[in-house]
Amino acid sequence: MKRQFKIILLLSFVIFLSSCGNQAKDDLSIGVNAVITEIDEKQEMLTVKDNLEDEIFGNHSVIDAKDTLVIYCNYKTGKVTDIDFSDLKAGDEIIVNIRDSELEKLKDYNSDENLKVEQIQLSTQR
Template identity: 45%
Template sequence: MKKKISVLSILLFIFCLTACGNKKEEDALHLGVNAIITEIDATNQSITVKDYDIEDDILGSKCTIDCSKVPLIYCDYDTGDVEAIDFKDLQPNDEIILSIRSSEIQRRKSMDSVSCEIEVEQIQLGTQRLSIDK
């Protein structure tokens, strides 16, 4: 009987160790990737962007983002009010702030091509030109 309890205890201990060791790496959300819109495709509701700062080298010089399912927001920096906006509110040369998962950033960095497609969680219009009416 003692032998069975010892074997079960060892198996339980090994199971606990392996269960603790299989934690997946967290897919962090980066809330501040700055970009500039270079092109807008209204038909497909997508935008082409480039890095705001060439030293960042996250997006490169040509990266496409599908905006059809992505929340678009605008924050009035003077008042702090935040509002959802439409795709039609975006214009070329607008500064935007992207929320991107670290897995998407790693995927982009592993690509050798100049152009790419990336998925984002949210787009914030950084250019201050819209007025929020309440």
């Protein structure tokens, strides 16, 4: 009886481990550059395009920035501070942290879904 219990326990453990390894990854892409082209302050939406370095967003992608952390890093001092969405302006360069699942939406040209990002950093120095 003890032997059967140990075998069942071992099989359960093996099944548990194998199921953990099959979960889809949703990696976080850190430091994706973009330029703000339009701002909808009422709905907290940003329309962005690629900067000269990256080719990810194209000429028109919409980011839903509701409940998204917006920060500013002073490159001279290294001080990082939280800022408000209203501090962003058209023409500002930003750096976003975005999940791979959100980047997949960009590959579907028929998708009208807005992108959700983890964090927005204002990279334009003021």
